[in-house]
Amino acid sequence: MHNSISSTEVFLIAMGIILAVPFLIWRFGNLDYYAPLVVVQIITGIVLGPGTLGKVLPDYFGFVFRPDVVQALNGIAWWAVMVFVWIAGIELNLKQAWLYRRESSITAGLALGTPLLFGSLAAIGLLMFDGWIGPNARQWQFVLGIGMACAVTALPILILLMEKLDILREPIGQRILRYASMDDVAIWGVLAVILMDWSRVGRQVGFLMIFALASFCLRALMRWLAEKDRWYVALIWLVLCAWSADWSGLHFMVGAFLAGAIMDAEWFDQNDMDKLRQHVLLVFMPVFFLSTGLRTNWAMGGSAVLIAAAVLLVASVVGKLIGTRIAGRILGWPRAESSIIGWLLQTKALIMIIFVNILLDKGMITSETFTALLLMAVLSTMLTVPLVAPRLQRLQSLIAKSA
Template sequence: MHTAMNATELFLIAMLIIFTIPWMVWRIGRTDAWAPLVVVQIVAGVLLGPGLLGAVFPAYYATVFTPSVIGALNGIAWWAVMLFVWVAGVELDLKEAWRHRTDTTTTAGLALIVPMALGAGAALFLTQWPGWIGSGGLRWQVILGMGMACAVTALPILVLFLEKLNILRLPLGQRVLRYASLDDVAIWGVLALILLDWERVGRQALFLVGFVIASLAVRALLRRLEAGDRWYVGLIWLALCGFTADWSGLHFMVGAFLSGAVLEPGSFDRRRLESFRDTILMTIMPVFFLSTGLRTEWGMGGLAVFGAAALLLVAAVVGKLAGVHLAGRILNWPKGEAGVVGWLLQTKALIMIIFANVLLDKAIITHSAFTALLLMAVASTMLTIPVVTRKLAALAAPDGPNAPARGLEERPS
């Protein structure tokens, strides 16, 4: 007698798919040179979504990804991304950015403003037609949101890429992190502006005032606690900020980032923090990638969505490279250096996907717009490693445009 599988068994089948397929593609296909495992996981999430797997094998998709399974996966995904964004906030080192403020503000500012302007122009063009603005969004919110999506740099993924390229601890790598860190703060500030809800502005003001007071208290408390207790208090603080930010009309991920950004990096051991981030990325973030893929749709037709993704990709990459090259000319960087920095800063996966998820959650953009942004983020990130590898080799070559050590030296503040 055939017995239908229960929710637990279906959930575990989904988890088996989530972890097995991306790893096999990454390992057997040896994709690391152009698509690291995290990128393969994101692509797998898209392929396993309703727009592709659900369209080709609707019966199988409906059998495994039942509402109860999707609900369980979403719960894990929410907590996973909150943890990841919290760590990204804790790892921000704005003191170092301030120490090199002329170089950092000039580069980070141009690397943000130029692609945001081009992305907003692309969004202005797209929103002439229906299908991109969500039921809860206004045109200016979509234009600003898509513009910022084109300007985003994925700081956590950037760290992984710098490690892979063996330049994380070099002056060039540290400079790139400073630029990305400053832009990371601006990204969440713009998101808060987009999400400003005049019907709940009182709640949002109350949240911000309470947050400032509570953050001072939490910082003081952490100084008095032992290392192990700091982690528990940090996670309690994360959940509290996520809840209150969402209650106020902002998104729980805005609260998650702020809860980490206000903590002193010295409150947590750097090695343990990096290990914690890597553990999150390996163990539960793949669930977020699948959860993201489950939200992709091709309601406007694949051609329109792919066309929008291509337009946004051009705006993002050209804008980022143009902004960084302009900064390089102003700051008199050595030849070839701006190309390396620009291509690194156009890495978009994860943070842009999180950003787009927030816009979709608030119904500011449609599922089709979300899918276009997701495809743009994946393509942008897949370009980074192969392009930067070649540029670094040219930068360091004895007969290249610069001497081996040049281009890797510190810029004066």
């Protein structure tokens, strides 16, 4: 029977599963308070992966997620995540960060640096055991990569959660976006260092030089264009930057982020940008979450992966909370304010998952490490709203505080 079904039909079956299963679980399970749909999609991707469905129903797994179908899904996933990272780059608000540079640099530096330290210590612990470091990684790359994965704040998911909490457009929401924006720049800068290929360093330096010159020209062109034309030019620019970064030895996601980071959000209507982000999440990103789930691995035994995930979760959350608590003491914030900011900034999900996908692609981590980090990202994100919402209700005066 399987032989009579075409690749197109199998592809559509896979798409139906990807779109329907997580939505039905999320909607009928009333999970909106605990997790946005994207988190449920990530969890569903893990369940549909080889470590779960592949073991329970290997024949059906092999039939639906056969190589030609997975290849087609991966193409959609690549484009989806490129556009999403590009949007994240555009939405960086570094002008506001510069305007409040003392407060922003102290908070962003400690909110990034403390969990980076804790995560790096956890990574050093993992190095004592076999099976965690990737075949292409040096120890410093593995330690720095894991540390940064623990320090990441997922800016796009943070925006979604603050919309749910009705604080995105409030002063405290804009403050938190400033801190997350500065950390976002650091994250991609560290990734570029980790991925630096000294055998192709000439290409990479050449890419950065050409990128700087082309960015200057693009910015002049975008100011001159009508808004409807800016969207097309911006997407062409995205493709060129992603291809050039990949060709130079950096990952195409680094190019996608840089393509957006040099653009001004004011060039595009904010409502249109919000709709584009929502539509990418609705139409394309579920495929990325599924493709991520297909890469999970429990080969070392579920207990080892779960223990590693728990250690990384503690390093990530505690590090972020301690970092914002120290920043709060320096800046004179109340303890409750530091706690709320820390819990929001520890949100992981998308950007961290993209980050560790790149590390896996480059052989810096193993699939077991990837699985542990993925579980950590999901759990940290699910903690956010249940822990922040009650605190905000008790501290309504905090919402309007601008600095």
